[in-house]
Amino acid sequence: MVKSDDLALAEAIFKSVLVISPKHANAIYSLGLLYETIGEKEQAIKYYRQLLDIVPEQATKDVILEKLRNL
16 A cells, blocks of 8 residues: 555654654554554554553553554
8 A cells, every 4th residue: 555645644743743752652553553554564563562662551462462463
């Protein structure tokens, strides 16, 4: 899938958030989801793994681990 203008804008916004707040879980998850959606699996994996180090809840970690297994 090719990145649309909207996805490119979203990517830029989420990356800007991470400049200000490097451990912003929602921005990290959103980038992982964005890259997963457009088929950039390595990038998605990078952000999902980063998220595993941030989220404290095991239930959330389990969801992320399932996403990683499915990539």
